[in-house]
Amino acid sequence: MKQLVIAERVCLTGHILAKAFGLAGILLVIPHAEKLLSFGEIGEKAIQVSMADGGVVDIVLGTIAVSIFAFRTLGLRTWLGFMVPAVLISVGSELLGTSTGLPFGDYSYLNGLGYKIAGLVPFTIPLSWFYVGLSAYLLARAGLGVAKNPSFLRQVGAIALGAILFTCWDFALEPAMSQTSLPFWYWEQPGAFFGTPYQNYAGWFGTSALFMTVAAFMWRNDPVKLERSQLNVPMIVYLSNFAFAAGLSLGAGYLIPVCFGFFGGVIPSLFLWWKAINTDTPVISAATIEVAAK
Template sequence: MTNLDTRPGWARALPWVLLGVLVLAQICYPLTGGATRAGLTVGTVLLGCLLSVTHALLTRGARAAAALVATAALGGFAVEAVGVATGFPFGTYDYSGRLGPRLLGVPLVIPLAWTWMAWPAWLAALRLARHRAARIVLAAVGLAAWDLFLDPQMVAEGYWAWHSPTPALPGVPGVPISNYLGWIGFALLLMTVLAVAAGPAATAPDNRDGPMIALWLWTYASCVLAHAVFLGLPASALWGGVLMGVVVVPLAARLRRRSPA
């Protein structure tokens, strides 16, 4: 793990500033509705993507940032476009027009959400496993498990809908199980390519990863709380809390053990 941060002060502060703005936007989400909430959703994704790509660039270099964009943003758009056109690998679904401009039926903001969460999922996995294969699996599981929060929330808002949303997880109607299987399949592919394409600089934990680890932990905790208390989605709070917790809780415990008394 890198122990010395020689970046200028602005480079150290920028990811934390972006994280702070992102957290404020997410806190405002359940307090809004309608077009304001849709605009806040888009703005949050843009902030999250900017945060992840900026952090990758400032801490791991241009190669890692470019690899993140290529695998998550471009790859995410490609799989979404195929999904809308063919129903594979997520199931047959359509996006509404509430998330901004679309290309090939896919709102342009959607692949940026993959980019936003792929990077902290990868950095969290670096702290939980030593071998590349294990890291790929853990990062993919963490990213796919996040969708147990994301999809029920976005379907409830009417941002997208499945033609035949069955079979579904108990208590989570409107989202077929095929969607989650598609997520884990693509997440495994994404992380496999990212692990190679990002280069050696992205293969080890780094003490500059604080903002991304904080984002990962915040995302988990805030999603559980929001779904259980503010959004009226207790079943997705339970499913996401348990399955994303498989990779988040051990990380939190490890960080707690390493923190000074």
């Protein structure tokens, strides 16, 4: 167990540092790329590593950190009960979107996020749906006290709230990733909301709500009780990913989308984390016993 905790912390720290490195690279290096290029092959390699490979490393480390966290605190079956539908449903939605325009709109990925599945969707995209999605959903469940009172209304509320938190991350993410000088995807026809179609946000909400619903069904026999300290990792993951997106968008002058995301996602997530202190009490779950026995 101790080794898992160490590995989780190392990967989480690496995830955050990779984001900080990428943010600094995009905001500081790219605008002055000519200075690095003056160093010849070394400068070119530095730009390639920081820009082309940084995003892949960042997302892979985040996936590993959250996977270890979920395995440790929830158990193998509960972790996979979220990860498998999240990855499969999101990659299916992304493949459909890049092929037909539904449910997000007409868009295409560029080459900054790693190998593309079917030549359309970078393999890192469904991984990011998983680890940010799980973080948002756990905060929503804990804040609404689903483990203590798993009523139908609270279950539905947690799914809806988790999907809202997840979608609000995209308010800050979208302008930076598609409208700046270093885009990772582009819209065939830029939309009305700072270059993004409103349809995109409906697609994000619907896709995330769908895999959270499947996860809720898979978790129906597991209370998934988490005490406050166990919610620190989801909270850190959500805030660090939002901070990265907000930094890029603010650097490009996109204040309003960041404000939407901040007031719709960050403030509620902090409130849910705080409220979970009173709703979820420390317990020794079956998942903890299962992992400790190993």
